[in-house]
Amino acid sequence: xxxxxxxxxxxxxxxxxREILKDVSFSIxxxxxxGLIGPNGAGKTTLLRVILGLQPVxxxxxxxxxxxxxxxxxSIGYVPQKLAIxxxxxxxxxxxxxxxxxxxxxxxxxPSRARRExxxxxLTAVGxxxxxxxxxxxxxxxxxxxVMIAHALISRPRLLLLDEPLANLDISSEQGIVSVLARLARxxxxxxxxxxxxxxxxxxxxxxxxxxxxxRVAVGDTDRVVQxxxxxxxxxxxxxxxxxxxRILVVAAPEGVDEAEVAAEDAGAIR
Amino acid sequence: MHYIFxxxxxxxxxxxxxxxxxxxxxxxxxxxxxxxVIRGQSFAGHSLADIATTGGSGAFLVGxxxxxxxxxxxxxxxxxxxxxxxxxRRGRDVATGVVLGAALGLAALFLYLATQSSSxxxxxxxxxxxxxxxxxxxxxxxxxxxxxxxxxxxxxxxRVLLLSSxxxxxxxxxxxxxxxVGTAFLMALAISVALSAVVIGAVLSTALLIxxxxxxxxxxxxxxxxxxxxxxxxVLAVWIGIVLAYDSYYWPPAGRGWPVxxxxxxxxxxxxxxxxxRRREPQNRRPAAQDDHDPEHACSPA
Numbered sequence: 001x002x003x004x005x006x007x008x009x010x011x012x013x014x015x016x017x018r019e020i021l022k023d024v025s026f027s028i029x030x031x032x033x034x035g036l037i038g039p040n041g042a043g044k045t046t047l048l049r050v051i052l053g054l055q056p057v058x059x060x061x062x063x064x065x066x067x068x069x070x071x072x073x074x075s076i077g078y079v080p081q082k083l084a085i086x087x088x089x090x091x092x093x094x095x096x097x098x099x100x101x102x103x104x105x106x107x108x109x110x111p112s113r114a115r116r117e118x119x120x121x122x123l124t125a126v127g128x129x130x131x132x133x134x135x136x137x138x139x140x141x142x143x144x145x146x147v148m149i150a151h152a153l154i155s156r157p158r159l160l161l162l163d164e165p166l167a168n169l170d171i172s173s174e175q176g177i178v179s180v181l182a183r184l185a186r187x188x189x190x191x192x193x194x195x196x197x198x199x200x201x202x203x204x205x206x207x208x209x210x211x212x213x214x215x216r217v218a219v220g221d222t223d224r225v226v227q228x229x230x231x232x233x234x235x236x237x238x239x240x241x242x243x244x245x246x247r248i249l250v251v252a253a254p255e256g257v258d259e260a261e262v263a264a265e266d267a268g269a270i271r
Numbered sequence: 272m273h274y275i276f277x278x279x280x281x282x283x284x285x286x287x288x289x290x291x292x293x294x295x296x297x298x299x300x301x302x303x304x305x306x307x308v309i310r311g312q313s314f315a316g317h318s319l320a321d322i323a324t325t326g327g328s329g330a331f332l333v334g335x336x337x338x339x340x341x342x343x344x345x346x347x348x349x350x351x352x353x354x355x356x357x358x359x360r361r362g363r364d365v366a367t368g369v370v371l372g373a374a375l376g377l378a379a380l381f382l383y384l385a386t387q388s389s390s391x392x393x394x395x396x397x398x399x400x401x402x403x404x405x406x407x408x409x410x411x412x413x414x415x416x417x418x419x420x421x422x423x424x425x426x427x428x429x430r431v432l433l434l435s436s437x438x439x440x441x442x443x444x445x446x447x448x449x450x451x452v453g454t455a456f457l458m459a460l461a462i463s464v465a466l467s468a469v470v471i472g473a474v475l476s477t478a479l480l481i482x483x484x485x486x487x488x489x490x491x492x493x494x495x496x497x498x499x500x501x502x503x504x505x506v507l508a509v510w511i512g513i514v515l516a517y518d519s520y521y522w523p524p525a526g527r528g529w530p531v532x533x534x535x536x537x538x539x540x541x542x543x544x545x546x547x548x549r550r551r552e553p554q555n556r557r558p559a560a561q562d563d564h565d566p567e568h569a570c571s572p573a
Contacts, residue, residue, distance in 0.1 A: 049440075052440070052444040053444060054440060054443055054444055071446060073446075074445065076444070078440070078441055078444050080438045080440050080441060083437060083438055084436065084437070084438060084439065085436065085437060086311075088488045088489065089309055089436065089488075090305075090309070090487075090488055090491050090492055090493055090494050090496070090497035091433065091437065091493070091494060092492050092493050095433075095493055095494060096437060099430065099433060099434050099437065102430065103430050103431070103433065103434030103437075103441075103442070103445070104430075104431065104434060104442065104445040104446055104447050105430055105431070106427050106428065106430070106431060107426075107427055107430075108426060108429065108430075109430070133492065135492055136437075151441075
């Protein structure tokens, strides 16, 4: 489609003889909130790295605005799963957010009032202004996520990628991050692609789901994708989808079990 | 006043040279040191120092100023480390330890041979533990230019180094040539090690590189403050070290003088330990960064 912001066409990645991604295709439209859901080892991180240009594809194409992704691109923001920093690193929260504006540039820059205000506004927007002067290495996981979201959003990207931002967070921090993301994505018209192994915290905000398992993906509205037939075909074994107390649980049968059943379901599965 | 500054301190030519060169080198080492600690490359700095020792000894054996030996072996080793990626891989510490042991063994041989042939017994000491009072005037321009080169490299790369330390993936995704930046920084590090070796000796050179930086990281919260604090700490250690070393000519055993390196290293370590005492203060002031702070979700159970 012409108005796709990002489009993956038949992307495959093979690393050390193992197929990490198999023929993955999907697209993301401007301002859309997409959940990249799947178990550990499904290829979620590799998929994000492909979009960022950090992982070369074996075959297929990544298109940004309908053209091959340029090498250096500021229209994609990225929040990695973990930061490589120690508590004694002399980087305050405001320094980290400021690096989001021009951390890739050489040379020095002079401090300016406009920049300081822009950093402050961004910190307020993600609810991190209270610890603006704390060292980023001293913060909790949830606080660091907010800071890195501010770092990624301050350069006004059109697409924000987040790698498992909810991993290892307590429930209140989890909800805080999701609501901040949903609010900013709408206000700034930023498309969000967020990976997670649990889709439940994202149900209220997710426009579409990219469900990944065993290197392949199923894409669409949550209701259509999170179905036993679709997921069974994706996993290559029997999968139950259990809805309980408004939550969705995906339970896969142990490997090698019920393959005949999957085949039977496959025959009647809707796409 | 003359209890601190013994007679002749301000009129001594070697003291002037020592103060001027020592200041430039202290600033360079401290600034490079801050980024070395941030990047977690202190061990790389130490490895380069060991190999620079071999270079300095070899240079002395063949009659070249030892600074060139420090510099050639230091940058050579840095290039080798980059090409083999030895510091990126874990589990290589045994191999590294063996190589560094061999480097110092070689240094011992060079020094032995050199002192046998020229009977200058002070040379070993100068190479291993420094000689800021006996800097050859002809090397001063080279020392200053090298220092400015290392300093300029780090200043140009400052933001990129910080972003890469925060997350190499973010830096790479935003078009930073992470590998090339790492190589350039390692070269600046090798130059700083060679320069520090001139002041306090090859074996101790990491003390001037890492010590002031480690102290600064305990005190300063922002990168700019850390750089200035480290530079001030380094310069102070070198200045006081030079004054005390000059004074020590009048200390027992009279007429011998204690080595500058002893004072510089002691002051550096002292500063590091002292700042450790007041470190807990800011942490106590800041409440434990858990769940008590989020007014939006204060009622949700963790």
